[in-house]
């Protein structure tokens with residue numbers, strides 16, 4: 443006989459399994475037992491129930507995964523268990539994607555938008571893109587359980603506000619979470635874009651399966667997402683990882699943050715372009731650093747190596763604090779090129795503690811411009827922790 447107590451136990455155990463799957467996308471039965479504290483036999487029985495109800499599938503893991511040789515069987519939530527929305531606000535674009543809870547992207551679109559200038563316009567673009575992407579992916583609004591969103595500024599997670607008055611000033615003080623929830627009609631969790639890049643690369647990119655990661659985004663600014671022991675480090679004000687504003691040149695060039703000589707003023711894409719203009723008179727528009735580098739321009743190679751060294755000096759301090767296994771280089775692809783990596787390697791090995799285990803691996807980001815939005819999707823799935831899944835089995839059909 444199924445008592446009320448066994449029913450409750452069954453529900454809470456099932457919830458733990460669903461939460462673990464939402465957190466990591468795909469998990470082996472053995473890892474589910476570790477994550478949930480349930481026995482292997484209980485996990486197998488509950489997974490069978492969820493599979494029968496069409497909420498999970500069991501299949502060999504993705505061949506792109508980190509494990510070589512025989513691919514272990516992994517459990518994944520199906521489309522029937524719901525879907526999530528991801529939004530990435532860049533300085534000049536809005537990107538939106540929809541995925542299932544296992545992280546499979548079902549549709550994505552982006553549009554140019556002057557995000558820096560005004561929040562209401564950017565919200566409107568996000569809402570329209572969300573409608574288009576959901577329709578194209580065949581996902582009803584009711585199936586979208588939550589949204590994750592990223593912005594190029596620190597975010598105070600407790601209040602959902604932008605945590606700096608000088609970065610993204612037109613959005614400053616706005617309660618972004620509430621505004622987005624009203625625009626999109628679903629629960630929203632907001633985070634910094636570099637944090638989402640770290641989550642994205644850890645979920646499906648260059649840091650897949652790694653628990654200690656520094657993700658560096660170098661583009662018009664410089665920021666980092668820090669993952670330690672499998673968890674994102676946000677800090678007390680949401681500004682952990684703002685390495686672009688570490689002062690590296692005493693009394694250097696004024697920075698948009700109000701400081702002077704920040705890393706961003708010497709090693710970001712605009713800074714390198716400015717140095718090239720000053721030294722050679724050559725003015726490179728937009729994303730042409732990589733093209734100039736590929737064209738074999740030795741002056742560009744030299745400036746990018748110098749940028750790599752500057753990044754390396756700040757990152758070697760970060761390595762002493764966090765001891766990452768991998769540093770992922772995202773953002774402008776010119777900053778994941780060999781000259782930058784060479785400069786970075788040089789500084790990291792110069793400041794490395796002798797005999798301190800394996801060297802940190804340097805890896806170009808694998809998800810390109812999609813990294814942030816993939817991280818936003820993972821953030822949304824994780825935000826469902828403790829919430830019952832859609833189509834949660836209403837009764838127990840197995841014997842106690």
Ligand SMILES: [Zn+2]
Nearest residue numbers: 687697699704
């Ligand atoms: Zn600064």
